[in-house]
């Protein structure tokens with residue numbers, strides 16, 4: 001988006017993620033929040049921090065290092081990345097308590113609205129000779145009563161075979177491996193793309209430095225992102241993973257669910273095919 005250098009950097013993708021987040025906020029007007037709610041939520045967060053400081057006997061040196069790291073996180077534009085890696089999965093768990101149908105998962109920082117609309121049988125926009133194992137992803141969108149949902153939109157985006165997202169890595173064309181596929185009269189879709197690689201949290205920024213300092217690994221398993229929406233239905237934001245995929249059992253963002261794992265079948269010509277049906281809640 002804004003980087004001019006051709007190699008992806010944490011600062012480049014962090015800045016782009018912050019810009020994308022700000023643009024998405026302009027579409028919503030912030031709801032008024034009562035003082036009671038702010039006091040209750042922020043009070044609990046602060047109490048958790050205070051408890052950790054007491055339990056861990058945090059020193060002044062460590063407190064000042066934390067302050068410096070938080071300053072770096074903001075300056076690097078990495079707040080969306082950090083929060084989506086370490087916090088969003090719990091917000092999603094809470095949202096999931098009231099949602100029927102297909103399980104949700106985190107949105108993450110790399111969604112870009114307004115992508116090209118595509119028919120029910122479509123290939124995602126890709127570079128000529130896009131590298132990666134060809135993948136056909138097909139299925140049906142139904143409501144919780146089992147009725148097909150015609151004209152549902154599958155807003156899909158994923159990393160390329162090196163783990164980079166278009167819009168956040170300057171060497172990729174805008175819109176690469178992103179699109180909005182519209183289901184046919186029977187709610188069906190068939191999307192041709194390539195299998196994404198696992199995603200690595202950028203290691204050259206503050207989030208990566210924290211992960212390294214804690215001795216954790218920086219990986220998310222390979223995944224497809226989707227927002228499935230239709231008029232009169234509650235949209236679902238989710239991710240689909242691949243059976244046997246590396247990091248499936250140790251996702252740094254803790255966003256995997258057993259119901260969201262695809263079982264691709266090799267078609268004899270090097271293409272993988274995977275079927276998955278989505279169920280939307282009316283209302």
Ligand code: BEZ
Nearest residue numbers: 081084085108109199253
């Ligand atoms: C992702 O799903 O791509 C993602 C989620 C959280 C943080 C970074 C990336």
Ligand code: FE
Nearest residue numbers: 108199223225
């Ligand atoms: Fe992702």
